[in-house]
Amino acid sequence: MLEDYAFTANACLDAYEATADITYYRFADRIAARMQDKFWDAQGGGFFDSERSIEQKLGVLGTPRKPFQDSPTPAGNPAAAILLLRLNAYDHNQEIHDRATRTLALLADKASQYGIFAATYGIAVVMLQLPHSQVVILGEDETADQLYAAAAGSFRFGQTLLRLKKDQAVAQNLPPNLATTIPNLPGLLQKSVAVVCSGSSCQPPTSDPNHLAQLIWSQPK
Known part of the structure; x- marks a missing residue:
């Protein structure tokens, strides 16, 4: 059982x-x-x-x-x-x-x-x-598609990948750690972005797929 x-x-x-x-x-x-x-x-x-x-x-x-x-x-x-x-x-x-x-x-x-x-x-x-991290993609346009592809192609053990619509980036729709960080980040509603989070902290949002890949691989190993 x-x-x-x-x-x-x-x-x-x-x-x-x-x-x-x-x-x-x-x-x-x-x-x-x-x-x-x-x-x-x-x-x-x-x-x-x-x-x-x-x-x-x-x-x-x-x-x-x-x-x-x-x-x-x-x-x-x-x-x-x-x-x-x-x-x-x-x-x-x-x-x-x-x-x-x-x-x-x-x-x-x-x-x-x-x-x-x-x-x-x-x-x-x-x-x-290994340390755990979350890569959160916010958006539904082509930029969000590119960010998602970059994150999926940069997979690391202990990493999870989430894709949210912008109206989902609210505390009641997120697990505890992300609920205290994602809704408070700047620029989330202006354009599609990706955020790399670990624990109770997140990197600044990015809309550049190449920069996102660099952020993922710069996380502690």
Whole structure:
């Protein structure tokens, strides 16, 4: 059941980043909260694969497990850690960042033994180590198309790409980190622009695709 929550919430984040519909982000946030309530091991860290409150379990369901090995679908704990890290990039929630870190630490000394079956774990570890950033494109004209293409062609691990209509650049339509920055940037309504944000700060807006690519690659690695 852990995997169901982690996969669904990650899919909701994918949908948010593809559509800029804040409803999907809110779904992901709520599903992640329920996932932590049901499966998080506060004492040992990591996530159990079935709900702790279920008293009567049959067969293997009676044995608590913390799945880390892909078989071949992504394992529950790395998928849950990826979800928490993605959410943390939008909300800088120290608690969920710490839970992702504790989850990944459980397998740190054994991960190499799993080979390709630790692939999802490896992705999660890279996400933990690299800084996260958001590239936000605002506009619907040809300039916005060029900015979007430049950002997509300059992809970096840990980077998300959002495209907003200008009337979507309001606090109630954005995750917490972006809600405190994007609506307050100058020049957003005059022309199509791109903004590179990390944490609670953003670079000045640009309408030049080449400059945008430079901004992306100048972000901390």
